[in-house]
Amino acid sequence: MTTLSASSCYHCGSPVPSNAPWHITLDATTYPLCCPGCEAVAHAIVQGGLERYYQQRTELPDTPAGETLDSDAWAYFDSPEFEAKFRKTLPPGVDSDQLSATLAVEGITCNACGWLIEHRLNALKGITSSAVDLSRHRLHVSWQPSKLELSQLLAELAGIGYSALPFEPDPAQERGRYKKRLCAWRLGVSGACLLGITLLMLFLPSEVRGDLNTRTTTLLHWLPMVLATLVMLFATPPFFRQAIVDIKRGLLGPAMPTALALGCAYLASGYASFFHAGEHNVGMYVGMIALLTTLLLLFGCARSLPILRSPQDTFKGALPATTIRRYPDESERILPACELCPGDRIVVNAGQRIPADGIIEQGASSLNTSQLTGEPLPVSYAKGDSVLAGCQNLENPLVINVVQPPARARIAALGPLVDAAFTGKHLASINARGVHTWSAGLLIITPGVTALWWWFKPLMALDVLLSLLIAGSPCALALATPAALTVAYQQLRARGVVITNPRALLSLATTTQPADEAIASCSDVVILSPQSGRSVETLAIARATQRCIQHSMGMAASISVIALCLAAVGALSPFGAITGAGVSVLAVIANTLRFSHRLSTSNVSTSHLSTSAVKSVP
Numbered sequence: 001m002t003t004l005s006a007s008s009c010y011h012c013g014s015p016v017p018s019n020a021p022w023h024i025t026l027d028a029t030t031y032p033l034c035c036p037g038c039e040a041v042a043h044a045i046v047q048g049g050l051e052r053y054y055q056q057r058t059e060l061p062d063t064p065a066g067e068t069l070d071s072d073a074w075a076y077f078d079s080p081e082f083e084a085k086f087r088k089t090l091p092p093g094v095d096s097d098q099l100s101a102t103l104a105v106e107g108i109t110c111n112a113c114g115w116l117i118e119h120r121l122n123a124l125k126g127i128t129s130s131a132v133d134l135s136r137h138r139l140h141v142s143w144q145p146s147k148l149e150l151s152q153l154l155a156e157l158a159g160i161g162y163s164a165l166p167f168e169p170d171p172a173q174e175r176g177r178y179k180k181r182l183c184a185w186r187l188g189v190s191g192a193c194l195l196g197i198t199l200l201m202l203f204l205p206s207e208v209r210g211d212l213n214t215r216t217t218t219l220l221h222w223l224p225m226v227l228a229t230l231v232m233l234f235a236t237p238p239f240f241r242q243a244i245v246d247i248k249r250g251l252l253g254p255a256m257p258t259a260l261a262l263g264c265a266y267l268a269s270g271y272a273s274f275f276h277a278g279e280h281n282v283g284m285y286v287g288m289i290a291l292l293t294t295l296l297l298l299f300g301c302a303r304s305l306p307i308l309r310s311p312q313d314t315f316k317g318a319l320p321a322t323t324i325r326r327y328p329d330e331s332e333r334i335l336p337a338c339e340l341c342p343g344d345r346i347v348v349n350a351g352q353r354i355p356a357d358g359i360i361e362q363g364a365s366s367l368n369t370s371q372l373t374g375e376p377l378p379v380s381y382a383k384g385d386s387v388l389a390g391c392q393n394l395e396n397p398l399v400i401n402v403v404q405p406p407a408r409a410r411i412a413a414l415g416p417l418v419d420a421a422f423t424g425k426h427l428a429s430i431n432a433r434g435v436h437t438w439s440a441g442l443l444i445i446t447p448g449v450t451a452l453w454w455w456f457k458p459l460m461a462l463d464v465l466l467s468l469l470i471a472g473s474p475c476a477l478a479l480a481t482p483a484a485l486t487v488a489y490q491q492l493r494a495r496g497v498v499i500t501n502p503r504a505l506l507s508l509a510t511t512t513q514p515a516d517e518a519i520a521s522c523s524d525v526v527i528l529s530p531q532s533g534r535s536v537e538t539l540a541i542a543r544a545t546q547r548c549i550q551h552s553m554g555m556a557a558s559i560s561v562i563a564l565c566l567a568a569v570g571a572l573s574p575f576g577a578i579t580g581a582g583v584s585v586l587a588v589i590a591n592t593l594r595f596s597h598r599l600s601t602s603n604v605s606t607s608h609l610s611t612s613a614v615k616s617v618p
Contacts, residue, residue, distance in 0.1 A: 041159060187235075193230055227286065239262065251436050252439035253439060269286045295581075296475075319337060319409070346400050357409045365393050430482070450468070484552065555591065
């Protein structure tokens with residue numbers, strides 16, 4: 001339960017003005033309220049029989065931002081065209097007059113919020129069921145449209161302080177979540193098999209198995225192979241699939257050595273199992289398969305870390321889903337922001353985001369433009385000023401004349417460009433030539449070295465082959481450039497600079513033109529921040545990015561060369577090669593994190609960037 005002072009609003013906790021007339025009475029005790037909005041919400045809660053909400057809540061609700069109980073304002077959501085987009089008809093056998101929908105609810109902070117929403121809706125005539133998903137802030141509700149319209153339902157939620165809108169799943173987000181779940185399952189299977197193989201080899205070595213009966217010995221003989229097969233069938237297909245794609249394109253990417261190593265190890269373990277060529281060989285090769293697969297999947301998960309994640313959907317959520325449109329007769333209706341057209345007049349209350357580019361027609365307020373420009377302080381705007389979609393209104397209501405609808409707003413135009421430029425494939429293609437050259441060299445050298453070992457010491461040839469393929473895998477080299485460019489984008493984005501082509505950063509790093517001229521001639525760099533000096537800072541970050549890439553690739557190449565030399569002379573086992581490959585990847589990640597930390601906590605040195613010319617920027 002929350003504790004409030006005597007001068008605080010009982011509903012939202014805001015200071016109560018002196019001589020304020022608003023109040024609510026509970027259990028013969030009168031509590032002050034700060035405004036008519038809180039009074040309306042508090043009375044709606046009490047009249048609905050939900051007064052226990054105030055005893056059970058653990059956090060204060062968001063201050064209402066101009067929401068209305070008038071269902072006419074939500075009438076757009078009752079139109080047949082809109083209903084067809086989100087309404088879900090229930091399965092056969094259920095009342096045909098019953099409809100179901102999923103709503104995205106804003107303002108949920110604790111379990112008490114879910115309890116309040118469910119109890120309030122269940123008290124309405126026409127509601128069949130309602131359930132709040134607290135983790136995803138979703139409301140699953142079923143109702144009878146003959147007794148209750150959706151506009152009334154939304155107005156009731158707004159009346160108790162929760163903004164709710166029909167939820168439309170994003171296919172791209174759904175695919176992303178599916179891929180993450182699948183990767184987690186693969187990692188779990190691979191890790192479990194690795195644990196099983198390790199325990200089997202450590203606690204049941206071959207000399208102990210001789211004391212067991214025949215059936216148990218046979219089971220223990222084939223169990224490692226079964227676990228390795230499970231890993232190969234479920235966890236490794238992405239590596240083989242990528243290798244096949246590279247072959248079809250005539251390329252030798254980083255997946256090729258890895259796929260060859262996994263395939264050779266599996267064939268060797270299968271041969272050893274079928275022909276009883278040694279329990280040691282079976283255990284070593286299947287253990288290598290599980291360990292290598294687990295590490296590769298772990299490094300794949302590392303790419304999803306916020307600091308290394310490709311900046312797709314960078315402007316996602318910047319624009320509100322709905323807005324308030326003001327009609328010529330001064331009436332107001334809530335409608336989806338995507339329905340706005342040039343010339344429409346919209347009302348943006350305090351706390352809301354501007355849905356479209358436009359010009360302020362009435363009012364003056366301060367706007368938070370940090371998501372667009374990186375400017376941390378509010379900026380004052382008045383009548384006649386142009387405003388951009390995505391800015392947040394902080395103080396007073398504004399009436400804005402729409403100039404560009406949300407689909408053609410400046411922020412909407414930049415989003416797809418960034419998403420396309422910073423896809424994993426596009427980032428990987430920037431340094432593709434170097435990675436492919438390294439892979440080609442490795443695949444040329446490996447057969448020759450393996451042939452020499454086969455000639456002089458055949459029993460060591462397979463181990464040397466696997467060690468060379470793993471130690472020379474260019475995974476770390478392939479990670480260096482995308483990771484550094486992603487960090488650079490994030491740092492520039494925080495400063496109000498948007499890069500729509502990552503290659504532009506590498507081009508800027510080599511120019512000695514004055515900063516303003518270099519940025520002006522580069523159409524792939526968009527400076528949204530009004531602050532001076534952003535051009536100089538952008539050029540400095542571009543050069544720091546190039547140095548980070550060179551350092552990361554130098555470390556990865558050095559570690560790989562040392563491991564290759566040891567593997568070539570037979571001094572490095574396959575497990576040692578896996579360790580070396582892991583160290584090289586960790587070195588690249590650590591260097592990138594250090595680069596990000598330096599940019600975040602200190603000013604980039606720009607004193608040497610104010611002079612003349614070298615090379616044109618595309």
